[in-house]
Amino acid sequence: MALQISATNPEHPALLLELPWQTPLEEWPEEYLVPLPRGISRHIVRYARAGDEVIAVKELAERPALREYQLLRDLDRLAIPAVDALAVVTGRTGTAGEALEPVLVTRHLGGSLPYRSMFETTLRPATMHRLMDALAVLLVRLHLAGFAWGDCSLSNTLFRRDAGAYAAYLVDAETGELHPRLSEGQRDYDLDLARVNISGELLDLEASGALHPSVDPIDFGTEICARYRSLWEELTRTSVYPAGKYHYIERRIRRLNDLGFDVAEMQIEHASNGDTVTFVPKVVDAGHHQRQLLRLTGLDAEENQARRLLNDLESWMATQDDYAPGDPLGARPEVLAHRWVREVFRPTVRAVPVELRGAMDPAEIYHELLEHRWYLSERAQHDIGLDTAVADYVEHVLPKARQTLQPTAD
Template sequence: MARHNPIAGRNPISGHGAFWLNEPTDYTQHGKLPRETPAAPRPAVPGPLSITAATLDPELLDLPWHVALEDWQARNLAALPRGLSRHIVRFARLGNTVIAVKETTEHVARHEYHMLRKLRRLDAPCVEPLAVVTGRTAADGTPLAPALVTRHLKYSLPYRALFSQKLRRETLTRLIDAQALLLVRLHLVGFYWGDVSLSNTLFRRDAEAFAAYLVDAETGELYPELSAGQREYDLEIAQVNIAGELMDLMEAGLIEDAVDPVATSEQILDAYRGLWAELTRQDKLDVGERWRIDERIRRLNGLGFDVEEISLLATPDGTQLVLQPKVVDAGHHQRRLLRLTGLDVEERQARRLLNDIDAFRARRHPEADEDLAAALWVEEIFQRITRAIPKDLQGKLEPAQIVHEVLEHRWYISERRGANVPLAETVASYVENVLRHRRDEAAIMLDPPAAGLTDPPDRD
């Protein structure tokens, strides 16, 4: 049997790079090397495989690109719940991380790869693109579809995995609110989605709500600014797609009977338009009402958005001012918490933890400045809680979500008891009565038959 050189050459990576696996070379000809039979040969890749990536992880080369994605073996796969997709999608292990691999056309793969890179540079909530793989060929020479590789968003779930026995109406409302906020954020940076749906979104727990991330950008385009017509068309697509998805859930018995799919899908219209108006509308105020400027900024900050600049124009008669804030982006509380503590969490989680820092400072360290109080809170509250979680339960939820839920649990049991419950007792109660019964949202389930094809149960 001939020995093959699987990597014949590579070009250096600068920004983007491509690696090629060339045609195998038979080094046994002309007596160059003795023939030998390896104990466990790995099938050679018979085509000029090309991997385009900003930074290539060499372990990508070890994946079976010469096999159609739907035929990948369980040893390569990570069994995570998958959403609905028009393409073949699989989760695979890549070192200590998990990636999503989607088979599609080369044009679509490259377009989506570059679009996701642009969105991440704009700090838009979306998955991270890793590579485009083209030139795939089966062992018999049959061409295989190109693939887009993205990094799996840790602790995220498709909407179909966010139910226990049935998807509750309250949970559904929170998902749609998160979808509306995602759409507003994308529209603010000039992104027209073109295929808005719950299926094309991943959700992460964010305190009592959810944070939504775009996971499919193949139909999207970036513009300097979207017209009202483009935004409304995205909304129309969202309403139609969400209604269809809810009808599918209802037919499968996975949604409460009281839910009206069409009426529920219309909630995204109200949620989106209300938020968009708050972020972009002009206010007229009397010259003596300048306090309303600070009020508007605080209201926008409360929604999680920072204001880059304020435009004030006097009316022709000089009796009124026209106020137009320029919103930068969501993440006001995230950025403040990160500056104070170094913790990088979701927006609502950050707001909840900042509130606890303020209460902690007033109660325990009133003499301390904000920075010192935050550092003490991390040591005395955040780290005490996270270190008290048993190792076998630490993958259930991300640490910030656990801390949020412990604080909520403390309020609940203290109110029920009529007295303040110590933190250690609260954590013990939360671990045994709440966390132990939650689904592990970080771990990779290793049961090969599952292969990511089923949605495990959840408690909302």
């Protein structure tokens, strides 16, 4: 059989032809390889250079190679975080005419690391919790798309830190199955495999002395189950909010925040019986919100202030007619963010008299107003709006705060 290269891009076959396919992958000369850290795999995997791209090459039988290639393409179509499938190379023969295994070629995920490389310097427990959160987010997203992984583990995941966010990417789809919808039993099976695999991998790290002494491998394996179930429930339960009760949406955002997740994207669908809300979670690192708010709006705020303002910005953007995530014809987030500053943030802050602001900066004032609106809306059981919140805050809250801050006479 002649060498065959099935590729997603017409340019790739010509680049891939330069590689030594007549040599078993384990024996590829160093001149073709790129020295990058590799995770544990049941197959032989090497990183190589094809033109300007770094690729991962994995040897496996033809049928599973073609199957995984198609699954990875399906996941890309569904916008699931996974490595990009570039090609499958079949019909390989050695210099003596012997048959060699086909290979699956994927694009190397820039800036990513396998978990063992991350543990070369002992990770703090807090960082490990964030990595488990990222893996829980990935597993939830896979299940929402109808993908049963079949072998969720740290070894089959790549982690990347991007602009303060931790993200997990599926790197091995060999055992996966794509369905229109997963049953509860299929999800539970995947979750139980994840628990066992992760605990086992952490026990190996513990035995090698690479695990923080305060980390219990069994507890961490169980933790991902709890994080997954909490997130799944919060994301998948149907919520239809009556008109005028947008503080209910904020309540759900707060619950996600309490779970350790932030809202990366929010979609509101208008219907006759109310508004349906869909959330997309994101795992973030310290300082992320400050950087994100500064990039989008130019506002410089403390981390907690920035987080609160970004939640309000996201809620406001979702109500705009020209907000269409992923639609090239929709308004860009930066455009909407500056509109929010001009039409919402600045007018609201200016409604608070300068003489009553004290030492509070604009971001803190707006944060306080959002908190006050939340409190009044919960008490009234409907969204009272910012104008009402500002008026009540100026009349009832600020005067008391100023009296408290004024020095008393001796």
